Amino acid sequence: MSGMASPLLEVQDLTVRFRGLVAVDHVNFTVEPGTVHGLIGPNGAGKTTCFNLVSGLIPPSGGTVRLAGASLDGLPSWKRTRAGLSRTFQNIRMFQEMTVRENVMTGMHARLAASIPEILARFGRFRPEERQAKARADELLAFVGLTDAADRRAGDLPYGDQRRLEIARALASGPKLLLLDEPAAGMNPTETQALVGLLNRLKQDGLTLLLVEHDMHFVMSLCDRITVLNFGRKIAEGSPREVREDPAVIEAYLGAKVAEKLKGSEA
Ligand SMILES: Nc1ncnc2c1ncn2[C@@H]1O[C@H](COP(=O)(O)OP(=O)(O)OP(=O)(O)O)[C@@H](O)[C@H]1O
Numbered sequence: 001m002s003g004m005a006s007p008l009l010e011v012q013d014l015t016v017r018f019r020g021l022v023a024v025d026h027v028n029f030t031v032e033p034g035t036v037h038g039l040i041g042p043n044g045a046g047k048t049t050c051f052n053l054v055s056g057l058i059p060p061s062g063g064t065v066r067l068a069g070a071s072l073d074g075l076p077s078w079k080r081t082r083a084g085l086s087r088t089f090q091n092i093r094m095f096q097e098m099t100v101r102e103n104v105m106t107g108m109h110a111r112l113a114a115s116i117p118e119i120l121a122r123f124g125r126f127r128p129e130e131r132q133a134k135a136r137a138d139e140l141l142a143f144v145g146l147t148d149a150a151d152r153r154a155g156d157l158p159y160g161d162q163r164r165l166e167i168a169r170a171l172a173s174g175p176k177l178l179l180l181d182e183p184a185a186g187m188n189p190t191e192t193q194a195l196v197g198l199l200n201r202l203k204q205d206g207l208t209l210l211l212v213e214h215d216m217h218f219v220m221s222l223c224d225r226i227t228v229l230n231f232g233r234k235i236a237e238g239s240p241r242e243v244r245e246d247p248a249v250i251e252a253y254l255g256a257k258v259a260e261k262l263k264g265s266e267a
Pocket residue numbers: 018021023041042043044045046047048049050
């Protein structure tokens with residue numbers, strides 16, 4: 001159809017079996033460029049496993065993943081990063097002993113010719129490329145509001161700041177698509193509100209976001225479209241309002257009370 005952009009991410013018949021368990025069962029969904037797409041569902045529904053499949057951390061039993069029309073099948077994670085896909089983790093992964101800025105710089109390895117250990121070994125006498133990397137890291141830290149923390153040990157940051165650092169590091173590879181696994185987990189309401197603002201700014205800048213999250217107010221206020229999983233299968237998909245009103249979603253996940261409370265929380 002003319003005028004319609006093709007999807008940035010296409011997930012087709014994605015399936016993974018762990019011995020007897022089908023953790024992701026023939027899942028199909030697409031993420032349109034410039035949108036925020038939510039993946040929700042009860043504990044154990046297969047959301048993180050879906051992220052692991054899309055980002056290449058585990059191999060699928062079947063199905064296909066395409067980014068901007070190109071197949072990612074069989075590619076290791078780092079090649080998917082180079083193709084434009086970046087992610088954060090439910091359990092924050094960072095180098096606790098490195099500084100905040102160094103952590104962001106580790107996210108750039110997909111773009112830099114010199115390896116990060118080499119760069120760090122030569123700290124203090126940067127070559128132009130490395131000076132640029134440092135400047136870019138500082139830009140990203142400013143963007144997520146961590147300028148003052150740039151030289152601190154990453155492990156010493158409060159939890160909410162570590163989550164923002166993870167986002168800065170994930171942005172360092174210059175992704176087209178950013179996967180966020182429970183970005184608001186453990187954040188207080190003020191931090192969550194700030195995160196909504198941050199993610200909306202990324203969307204305005206043209207980045208496409210796919211996120212797993214249990215905070216339904218957060219999901220409903222941010223997402224353009226939502227896919228709902230239960231026991232590895234897609235049970236619903238649509239706008240936040242459509243999903244919130246879907247009887248199958250209320251039954252499997254939201255419950256009637258929460259669905260009622262969420263009325264009007266859409267963006
Ligand atoms: N490597 C693995 N080996 C065996 N089973 C696994 C593995 N990874 C995940 N599972 C199982 O697959 C199912 C889906 O898990 P997954 O972590 O994807 O769910 P989730 O929707 O992300 O849940 P939560 O909301 O609790 O994070 C669960 O039953 C889980 O125990």
